[in-house]
Amino acid sequence: MASRLENEPALIQAARRGDLEAFNTLVLHYQDGVYALVYRILGEPAAAADVAQDAFIIAYRHLRDYRGGSFRAWVFRIATNACYDELRRRKRRPATLFDDLPGAEADDGPALAADAPTPEQAAQQAELNRAIERCIRALQSDQRLVLVLSDIEGLNYQEIADSTGLNLGTVKSRLSRARAGVRACLQAVQELLPSVYRLNSERE
Amino acid sequence: MARDLTPHDYEQLSAYLDGVLSEAERRALEARLLDEPDLRRELEALRATVVLIHGLPPVKAPRDFTLTAQMARPPRLLFLPTTAAFSAVSAAAATLLVALGLVLLLSRSGSPAAAPPPMLDEPAVALQMTMPAEQETTKQNMTATLAAATPLAEMALEFAEAAASAAQDSTLQGEDQAAPADAMLAPAPAGALPEAPPPAGTLGRVFGAQAEEAFDAGLTRTPSPPAALLAQPAALTFTPGAASLAAQATMTPTSLPTATLTRTPRPSPSPTPQPTPLPPPAPALAAPDGLGIVLLLAGGLLLALALATTVIRRRS
Numbered sequence: 001m002a003s004r005l006e007n008e009p010a011l012i013q014a015a016r017r018g019d020l021e022a023f024n025t026l027v028l029h030y031q032d033g034v035y036a037l038v039y040r041i042l043g044e045p046a047a048a049a050d051v052a053q054d055a056f057i058i059a060y061r062h063l064r065d066y067r068g069g070s071f072r073a074w075v076f077r078i079a080t081n082a083c084y085d086e087l088r089r090r091k092r093r094p095a096t097l098f099d100d101l102p103g104a105e106a107d108d109g110p111a112l113a114a115d116a117p118t119p120e121q122a123a124q125q126a127e128l129n130r131a132i133e134r135c136i137r138a139l140q141s142d143q144r145l146v147l148v149l150s151d152i153e154g155l156n157y158q159e160i161a162d163s164t165g166l167n168l169g170t171v172k173s174r175l176s177r178a179r180a181g182v183r184a185c186l187q188a189v190q191e192l193l194p195s196v197y198r199l200n201s202e203r204e
Numbered sequence: 205m206a207r208d209l210t211p212h213d214y215e216q217l218s219a220y221l222d223g224v225l226s227e228a229e230r231r232a233l234e235a236r237l238l239d240e241p242d243l244r245r246e247l248e249a250l251r252a253t254v255v256l257i258h259g260l261p262p263v264k265a266p267r268d269f270t271l272t273a274q275m276a277r278p279p280r281l282l283f284l285p286t287t288a289a290f291s292a293v294s295a296a297a298a299t300l301l302v303a304l305g306l307v308l309l310l311s312r313s314g315s316p317a318a319a320p321p322p323m324l325d326e327p328a329v330a331l332q333m334t335m336p337a338e339q340e341t342t343k344q345n346m347t348a349t350l351a352a353a354t355p356l357a358e359m360a361l362e363f364a365e366a367a368a369s370a371a372q373d374s375t376l377q378g379e380d381q382a383a384p385a386d387a388m389l390a391p392a393p394a395g396a397l398p399e400a401p402p403p404a405g406t407l408g409r410v411f412g413a414q415a416e417e418a419f420d421a422g423l424t425r426t427p428s429p430p431a432a433l434l435a436q437p438a439a440l441t442f443t444p445g446a447a448s449l450a451a452q453a454t455m456t457p458t459s460l461p462t463a464t465l466t467r468t469p470r471p472s473p474s475p476t477p478q479p480t481p482l483p484p485p486a487p488a489l490a491a492p493d494g495l496g497i498v499l500l501l502a503g504g505l506l507l508a509l510a511l512a513t514t515v516i517r518r519r520s
């Protein structure tokens with residue numbers, strides 16, 4: 001994800017001229033990041049796959065609007081907007097609110113890293129991850145977006161600003177509120193957590 | 205969470221973790237961290253939070269999102285703004301133009317057989333232009349145009365239903381974008397003729413498609429005072445269309461009974477459709493009203509635009 005495509009500018013140029021294969025090389029490079037972003041925002045795998053696919057189609061059709069800079073941030077911006085469209089659609093026709101969904105990881109969540117040491121540790125780690133994901137999902141969507149872009153996707157403040165259209169000050173304050181929100185939420189499951197949480201809660 | 209920390213403190217801590225504080229801010233915060241254990245503990249908690257989030261197992265795309273040639277094909281008419289607002293505005297403008305054109309043609313061409321009712325003059329036009337709900341206007345004029353185009357409005361409606369999907373299909377096929385516009389151009393002048401069945405079908409198709417749009421949106425007609433007012437003069441020629449539309453769209457026409465009485469269908473000039481746009485028995489159009497026809501043409505074009513953008517938007 002963080003690795004860069006060496007010939008990315010050339011690929012973008014070729015894709016702009018209609019070279020679909022060049023564009024698909026970019027897709028393969030960014031699809032995990034885009035899917036993860038969309039999945040974390042929407043919280044639902046099926047919808048996330050649809051929205052991610054749409055985002056790449058939109059990106060291809062609007063390649064001429066890309067004006068240099070971080071291509072990843074540009075693609076993420078398109079994916080982010082597609083997510084907002086999807087959320088708006090859901091609000092208009094509320095089927096299931098993603099915040100109310102049970103932890104998606106039970107049946108269809110992301111595969112866990114395969115190097116689980118012991119079954120007990122693996123189970124505990126899985127439980128912790130579920131708690132973290134629940135806490136992220138509990139955030140307001142605008143905070144969750146910034147948090148996902150920063151702490152899951154690894155974008156810096158400027159890239160987040162580029163991806164969301166927010167100014168740097170708003171990125172900074174939303175991210176801090178999102179982190180504080182997750183941190184407060186995680187205290188509810190302190191027995192799972194590293195000692196820093198437990199020490200803290202004993203004092204209060 | 206320590207109670208004495210402000211949102212600003214959290215912002216500073218969060219930015220500090222990311223290394224984006226200014227030099228002065230960083231020094232100030234580090235000085236405070238030395239003195240304030242609460243602040244220090246909160247910093248560590250936030251740091252742990254970020255580490256935990258970052259440590260979530262990576263999500264992988266469940267499949268490849270590479271584009272097929274089909275997906276990559278650009279939508280036609282991409283240069284058009286395909287927003288809902290654009291479609292709505294062009295549809296509204298088209299409706300106004302068509303309505304004005306029809307009113308002009310009908311009122312100027314008043315023959316003994318189909319004398320325009322007094323109310324269908326300037327006040328009616330003004331009324332129509334200021335009608336608040338543009339959907340009402342649209343539907344009213346759909347009805348109007350359908351019925352005005354042919355006495356056999358039911359037939360036209362059947363045409364319309366069949367043709368609407370066909371039109372949509374052909375647009376979807378994406379062959380030549382001029383086709384829909386041509387289809388609109390052709391019937392527009394003839395559509396004003398009360399006795400011109402074949403063009404009526406074409407016009408009906410266009411308005412039929414529009415009708416489907418409106419019905420898709422789940423609109424049910426709730427007669428507002430202006431609409432009801434308008435229906436009375438309009439009913440002189442509009443009744444059949446209104447009735448058949450009502451059957452399909454749960455419309456409840458308010459002023460139809462009286463209207464039916466006043467309607468006097470004119471016989472067709474000949475059993476077979478006349479290709480010439482000026483059939484002798486229609487003295488109304490022996491001297492065609494240029495302005496009215498121009499308005500109809502422009503309205504038709506705008507409507508084609510509205511339909512095209514709607515179809516494109518639905519696809520994407």
